[in-house]
Amino acid sequence: xxxxxxxxxxxxxxxxxxxxxxxxxxxxxxxxxxxxxxxxxxxxxxxxxxxxxxxxxxxxxxxxxxxxxxxxxxxxxxxxxxxxxxxxxxxxxxxxxxxxxxxxxxxxxxxxxxxxxxxxxxxxxxxxxxxxxxxxxxxxxxxxxxxxxxxxxxxxxxxxxxxxxxxxxxxxxxxxxxxxxxxxxxxxxxxxxxxxxxxxxxxxxxxxxxxxxxxxxxxxxxxxxxxxxxxxxxxxxxxxxxxxxxxxxxxxxxxxxxxxxxxxxxxxxxxxxxxxxxxxxxxxxxxxxxxxxxxxxxxxxxxxxxxxxxxxxx
Numbered sequence: 630x631x632x633x634x635x636x637x638x639x640x641x642x643x644x645x646x647x648x649x650x651x652x653x654x655x656x657x658x659x660x661x662x663x664x665x666x667x668x669x670x671x672x673x674x675x676x677x678x679x680x681x682x683x684x685x686x687x688x689x690x691x692x693x694x695x696x697x698x699x700x701x702x703x704x705x706x707x708x709x710x711x712x713x714x715x716x717x718x719x720x721x722x723x724x725x726x727x728x729x730x731x732x733x734x735x736x737x738x739x740x741x742x743x744x745x746x747x748x749x750x751x752x753x754x755x756x757x758x759x760x761x762x763x764x765x766x767x768x769x770x771x772x773x774x775x776x777x778x779x780x781x782x783x784x785x786x787x788x789x790x791x792x793x794x795x796x797x798x799x800x801x802x803x804x805x806x807x808x809x810x811x812x813x814x815x816x817x818x819x820x821x822x823x824x825x826x827x828x829x830x831x832x833x834x835x836x837x838x839x840x841x842x843x844x845x846x847x848x849x850x851x852x853x854x855x856x857x858x859x860x861x862x863x864x865x866x867x868x869x870x871x872x873x874x875x876x877x878x879x880x881x882x883x884x885x886x887x888x889x890x891x892x893x894x895x896x897x898x899x900x901x902x903x904x905x906x907x908x909x910x911x912x913x914x915x916x917x918x919x920x921x922x923x924x925x926x927x928x929x930x931x932x933x934x935x936x937x938x939x940x941x942x943x
Contacts, residue, residue, distance in 0.1 A: 711896050711928045714798065714839045718892055721784045722932040724771035727884040727941075735781075736818040738881040739768040740847045741825070747790070749843050749915070751922035760922060762844030762895050764788035764796065765878075766825050768818055772807065779807040783817025786838075787825045788845050792910040795902060798842040798894075799824070803834045841902040843918065843925060844895030849879050849887035850931075852942055857887060885941040891931040898924040 668676075728735035742765055749762040768785040785801035801821050823830045849857045857879070881887070897905075901924040908914040 707896055707898055707926050710839055711894065711926060715892065715894060715928050715930055717800070717838070718767075718786060718894075719930060719932050721769050721771070722890050722892075723935060724773060724782070725769050725886050725934050726772040726936045727886050727938055728770060728882075729884055735770060736768060736880065736882065737770045737886050738849075738879060739766075739818065740849070740879040741766045742878060749796075749918055751843075751919050751925070753922050762925075764790070764842070764845045765847050766821075767845075767847050767892075768801075768821050770817065775804060775806075780804050781807055781817070783821065785817075785821040785825075786845070787821075788842050789828050791828055794828070795906050795914070796841055796843045796897070797837055798839040798845065799835050800838045801835050839896065841897035841899070842894060843897050844893065844927070846893040847879075848891040848893075850889040850891065852888045852937070852939060854889070883941070884938045886934055886937050888937045888942075889931055889933050891929065894928045895925050896928070897921065898926070900924075 725738060727737050742763065748764075751760050751762065752758070753760050764787075766785065766787040768783070771782045771784065773780055773782060782804045783801070787799050787801070789797050789799060801824060803817055803820065820832065820834065824832065824835055851857050879887070897918070901918075901921045905914050905917050905921070908917055
């Protein structure tokens with residue numbers, strides 16, 4: 630028998646309670662909270678495996694999203710710069726004017742195959758289909774007004790491939806008053822050829838226009854819309870590349886200018902261009918560029934020449 634003293638709170642009363650307790654059967658068991666809430670090693674491994682799979686899936690989604698974002702930004706930049714260059718070339722072509730044989734025969738329009746930029750051959754598919762990117766030189770003579778004074782304008786485009794210029798498109802621009810007829814005959818064209826044939830030729834008439842122009846092709850058309858690939862006296866000459874019979878070099882004199890001109894420009898994405906420039910100049914860099922056909926964007930536009938003289942085609 631055990632006597633227990635109980636105190637009633639708030640009243641200060643005490644009372645003795647006699648309770649019969651069998652000590653042999655009075656057992657209090659306490660369960661361990663740590664043991665009840667614990668996980669087994671197998672459960673932990675399963676959870677870690679599931680978390681790892683979720684993280685890997687999220688990383689894949691994040692990487693794909695980042696790649697798509699970078700591709701979108703790159704494509705936007707390439708399209709913006711390519712369209713700006715094409716707009717500039719288009720404006721220059723539309724102002725083309727025949728010289729009329731002034732001063733013995735000025736060059737109105739000229740297209741040559743550049744000696745410093747050999748064709749870049751790229752593989753299109755695993756089956757072996759190839760695309761040949763050529764870099765031609767373009768020269769345009771036009772006439773306009775500068776501050777109210779009749780003026781001759783000479784404009785040219787060329788692509789240079791050197792250790793420090795990986796298919797860089799340059800623009801040549803110079804002008805002189807029409808009254809100085811002794812200067813416009815070959816000065817523009819000769820100055821342009823000096824830079825084309827000798828890239829170290831220094832002059833302030835040139836500016837870098839666009840990087841990574843792996844292809845620059847020019848095609849002239851007559852009044853009937855047919856490609857000009859035949860010889861016309863005092864108008865054009867052929868300068869075909871091996872394996873490229875349709876690549877024609879043009880040289881227009883007197884009153885002859887093409888009716889329309891088609892420009893095709895192929896530009897390389899900036900990231901691919903940077904990786905190419907990190908490689909040694911020569912066969913190693915050329916081989917890398919040959920494998921980057923999927924990173925080339927092609928711009929093509931046909932421009933009508935308002936100042937064409939129909940009599941030149943008769």
